[in-house]
Amino acid sequence: MIDVRVQSSVFDVGEEQRYLLAGRCDIGAVVTFTGLVRDVNERPDVQALSLEHYPGMTEAALRDIAEQATSRWPLEGVRIVHRVGRLSPSDPIVMVMVASAHRRAAFDACDFLMDHLKTRAPFWKKEHTASGTYWVSARDSDVRAADRWEEA
Amino acid sequence: MSLTHLNARGEAHMVDVGDKAETQREAVASGRIVMRPDTLALLAEGGLPKGDVLATARIAGIQAAKRTHELIPLCHALLLSKVSVDFRLDEAASCVHVESRCRLAGRTGVEMEALTAVSVACLTLYDMCKAVDKDMTIDGVCLEHKTGGKSGEWHRAAEEVPATREASETPPVGVAAIRVKFLAELRERLDTEEVEVPVASLKSLDVASLKAALEARDSRFAALSAARILCAVDHAMAHDDTTLREGDEVAFFPPVTGG
Missing domain, CATH: 3.10.20.30 (Beta-grasp domain)
Structure with a gap:
């Protein structure tokens, strides 16, 4: 039901969806978010990105976020793949795939998962540009995005 | 048992190998460089600032084997018939294993050449990766086996795998x-x-x-x-x-x- 992976190799969204749906006839909606490396971020000439994580905690944090989503929405499956190591612009970096009987739960849960992944999973990006290498700063907008899910 | 590089007076000297029979000789040496997992991942993906690390380290090892006599005082200059340097990336132990194989038909062994190739390949790996990881350690450099010559065939007795850095910490x-x-x-x-x-x-x-x-x-x-x-x-x-x-x-x- 919940599958989380951290890997350096590329992933294939089609293949991930086939695994998620194998033998299932009760799923009516799959929503997938795929994050890609942009060549414009803090500086306009990003040549590469290296991603560091905290092995052990990363997997636990992703699983915890996925469990929160499944307790909040009626989900039939969650798959999260996050890449680490060195990536180039246009490379896929993260995939969050959510399956449910109906679309609304899948859309909302996918949004929730990404907001929390960005603020709670221990990944750090370093950008390599023609003018130097630096660690990417956290964004307040990401924190606000995650905060809006807080239940009153 | 005596040390052949010491003469009767205990002074260092180069052994005269002119009278020794030419035989096919081969030596294999190995070693490893332990690094952080993320350094190993960068190395695997070719993401290090100095470029293709393994290809450079391989050439460095081969060049070093050919010049062993310039580094080790009493070594003979040898016309090696083959030098290979191979790498194995080991995610579990977070290290790169280096193995070198040197061969020649001659009157003297090639274990120093194989050991030098491994050492210099490890040093080059360190140099290529040090921008991101200064904590790397080179260890376990040793002769694995040698064949040919008067002492014939020799193999290292199997031993326990050295502890990984995680364990030693x-x-x-x-x-x-x-x-x-x-x-x-x-x-x-x-x-x-x-x-x-x-x-x-x-x-x-x-x-x-x-x-x-x-x-x-x-x-x-x-x-x-x-x-x-x-x-x-x-x-x-x-x-x-x-x-x-x-x-x-x-x-x-x-x-x-x-x-």
Whole structure:
């Protein structure tokens, strides 16, 4: 039901969806978010990105976020793949795939998962540009995005 | 048993090999360089600033084998018929294994050439990766086997695999300690990857006391008290009041930026 992976190799969204749906006839909606490396971020000439994580905690944090989503929405499956190591612009970096009987739960849960992944999973990006290498700063907008899910 | 490079007076000398029979000789040496897992990942993906690390280290090893006689005082210059240097990336032990095989038809063995090739290949790996990891260690450089010559065939007796760096960093049994890791930008800023703090040096067993003990040890660690710095205890998010137990792994890191 919940599958989380951290890997350096590329992933294939089609293949991930086939695994998620194998033998299932009760799923009516799959929503997938795929994050890609942009060549414009803090500086306009990003040549590469290296991603560091905290092995052990990363997997636990992703699983915890996925469990929160499944307790909040009626989900039939969650798959999260996050890449680490060195990536180039246009490379896929993260995939969050959510399956449910109906679309609304899948859309909302996918949004929730990404907001929390960005603020709670221990990944750090370093950008390599023609003018130097630096660690990417956290964004307040990401924190606000995650905060809006807080239940009153 | 005597040392052939010492003469009757105990002085160093070069052995006269003119009368020795020419035989096919081969020697295999190995060694390894242990590095952080993320350094190994960068190496695997060709992401290091100096470029193709393994190809460069291979050429360095081969060149070094050919010039062994210039480095090791009493070695003969040999016309090697073959030098190979191979690498195996080992994620489990977080290291690169290096193996060199040298061969020639001649009157003297090629184990020094094989050992030199491994050593210089390891040194080149260090040089190529040191921008991102200065903590690498080169170890286990040894002769695996040699064939040919008067002493015939020799193989290293099987032995236990040397402990990985993770294992060797575990505190000795009986010394209660907290392992503290620093990650990403914080690791680079503090120029420290990991330290151990004896439980005995903590006023109380919580994160706030751990920060105080670290700061007492080195003022650089005052940076840990910045509001933006996050903390995890045994892989779960923690705060100043979180209780510690001996053997816990505590990590400090900047705000996360994944996704």
